[in-house]
Amino acid sequence: TDDFFKNVVSHAKEYGFVFPSSEIYDGLSAVYDYGQLGSELKNNLKQYWWKAMVQLHENIVGIDAAIFMHPTTWKASGHVDGFNDPMIDNKDSKKRYRADQLIEDKIARYETDGKTEKAQQLQADLNAALNDDDLPRLKTIIEEHNIVCPVSGTKNWTEVRQFNLMFSTQMGASAEGADTVYLRPETAQGIFVNFLNVQKSGRMKVPFGIAQIGKAFRNEVIARQFIMRMREFEQMELQFFVRPGTELEWYSKWKETRLKWHLALGGDTAKYRYHDHVKLAHYANAAVDIEYEFPFGFKEVEGIHSRTDFDLIQHQKFSGKKLQYFDPEINQNYVPYVIETSIGLDRLFLTVLCNSFEEQDLSTEDKKDSRSVLHFHPALAPVKAAILPLTKKDGLPDKAREILNRLKIDYNVQYDEKDSIGKRYRRQDAIGTPFCITVDYQSLEDDTVTLRHRDSMEQERVAAVDLEKIISDLVGW
Numbered sequence: 003t004d005d006f007f008k009n010v011v012s013h014a015k016e017y018g019f020v021f022p023s024s025e026i027y028d029g030l031s032a033v034y035d036y037g038q039l040g041s042e043l044k045n046n047l048k049q050y051w052w053k054a055m056v057q058l059h060e061n062i063v064g065i066d067a068a069i070f071m072h073p074t075t076w077k078a079s080g081h082v083d084g085f086n087d088p089m090i091d092n093k094d095s096k097k098r099y100r101a102d103q104l105i106e107d108k109i110a111r112y113e114t115d116g117k118t119e120k121a122q123q124l125q126a127d128l129n130a131a132l133n134d135d136d137l138p139r140l141k142t143i144i145e146e147h148n149i150v151c152p153v154s155g156t157k158n159w160t161e162v163r164q165f166n167l168m169f170s171t172q173m174g175a176s177a178e179g180a181d182t183v184y185l186r187p188e189t190a191q192g193i194f195v196n197f198l199n200v201q202k203s204g205r206m207k208v209p210f211g212i213a214q215i216g217k218a219f220r221n222e223v224i225a226r227q228f229i230m231r232m233r234e235f236e237q238m239e240l241q242f243f244v245r246p247g248t249e250l251e252w253y254s255k256w257k258e259t260r261l262k263w264h265l266a267l268g269g270d271t272a273k274y275r276y277h278d279h280v281k282l283a284h285y286a287n288a289a290v291d292i293e294y295e296f297p298f299g300f301k302e303v304e305g306i307h308s309r310t311d312f313d314l315i316q317h318q319k320f321s322g323k324k325l326q327y328f329d330p331e332i333n334q335n336y337v338p339y340v341i342e343t344s345i346g347l348d349r350l351f352l353t354v355l356c357n358s359f360e361e362q363d364l365s366t367e368d369k370k371d372s373r374s375v376l377h378f379h380p381a382l383a384p385v386k387a388a389i390l391p392l393t394k395k396d397g398l399p400d401k402a403r404e405i406l407n408r409l410k411i412d413y414n415v416q417y418d419e420k421d422s423i424g425k426r427y428r429r430q431d432a433i434g435t436p437f438c439i440t441v442d443y444q445s446l447e448d449d450t451v452t453l454r455h456r457d458s459m460e461q462e463r464v465a466a467v468d469l470e471k472i473i474s475d476l477v478g479w
């Protein structure tokens with residue numbers, strides 16, 4: 003599985019999906035760029051989410067709030083005081099770690115060594131210490147379990163300290179009077195502060211939702227597993243405003259709806275599960291993660307929280323503005339309760355890569371053969387079809403370009419005339435193109451082409467005029 007993940011990561015780079023940021027300068031830790039195919043895939047994922055959430059729900063609208071927000075926003079939300087990770091430094095290697103993650107790694111090692119009871123005991127200790135925000139206790143656990151620095155191999159640790167994950171910068175041209183502003187660590191607050199603007203201008207009636215896709219920034223203490231934990235990432239969030247008392251009903255509904263959405267992407271059902279939170283965040287009265295089984299284990303991809311009226315009440319308090327809704331059905335004013343669904347777009351992207359990637363053995367008795375293929379759902383595929391003239395002469399390229407020029411109006415398509423047709427098929431398989439359209443001599447006579455399917459590698463003869471319809475039937479949801 004280690005090799006599988008390594009292959010996914012190198013495939014993503016080799017074919018233009020994901021590059022390390024500023025790679026010519028040796029990269030920037032936990033920051034990545036999406037390449038020519040990655041940005042197409044990412045856009046398709048955004049569209050799929052936006053369509054499912056905004057377009058298909060009469061009572062959900064989308065916004066695009068700024069990344070910078072008034073600094074008081076983050077006092078009200080609790081991020082200035084509470085958005086911390088427990089951090090510890092090794093004095094010899096000068097490396098910084100998350101104390102809880104060092105302990106988690108030890109638990110995993112106990113487990114692989116078959117020391118199940120020890121692992122469970124340590125997990126319980128860790129949970130208790132995190133629950134109580136007991137930093138000295140974390141240090142004691144690290145010492146008691148002989149946890150050493152992975153780099154220096156020593157136990158020469160500093161105290162455990164809280165480390166705030168928000169990035170800050172200065173706004174304003176002159177140093178004096180300049181205000182500290184933050185790069186938002188989540189998109190949710192941009193929705194809460196616009197609650198009344200949207201409700202009034204859109205004449206929205208509770209229950210209704212506000213959706214948003216946008217960048218978020220967290221100064222993660224440690225970054226690992228490729229685009230799993232980044233310092234700059236993208237979130238797709240829905241805040242759904244409901245009448246108090248109905249929130250748990252809506253919570254169950256969204257919990258179910260969101261899992262169905264993930265499964266419709268075409269992944270293996272067994273790789274998804276719910277993880278109900280036992281320890282709830284201070285603002286929540288119910289919370290669950292949708293987890294996906296990555297090659298390195300089950301990890302959160304999406305969080306669904308019943309956030310009560312915590313955020314709106316906080317913003318009411320800090321802004322002095324009433325954030326209430328008059329409900330004509332019950333003739334009452336109230337601060338709505340909120341159900342949040344929050345998904346990391348980059349993590350979703352990684353689930354899709356892991357779900358789709360295959361090194362397929364195609365060997366026969368006489369010949370060894372294999373191919374790399376990305377089995378994307380056709381709707382997600384960055385390139386929908388490749389148009390390939392069998393040869394570079396006799397008018398075949400012209401005929402192929404004629405088809406290309408028609409299809410490119412509706413679809414992202416590619417033209418390729420270099421190398422043998424077999425090689426060209428393999429290149430398209432490797433980037434997940436669901437269809438190859440081959441133009442040959444017969445095409446010039448009867449206007450038919452060969453349609454080759456990525457997954458089955460089967461070929462059929464179809465009329466060129468039917469191509470739009472055939473593709474549109476298969477790339478829809």
Ligand code: ATP
Pocket residue numbers: 188220222229230231232233235236237302303304305344345346347348349
């Ligand atoms: P984790 O426990 O993995 O740090 P979290 O519980 O802090 O995640 P939330 O604050 O609930 O995450 O954020 C919602 C979603 O945003 C997560 O489910 C995840 O998909 C995504 N996300 C959070 N932090 C990162 C990150 N550093 N890089 C990429 N995606 C992230």
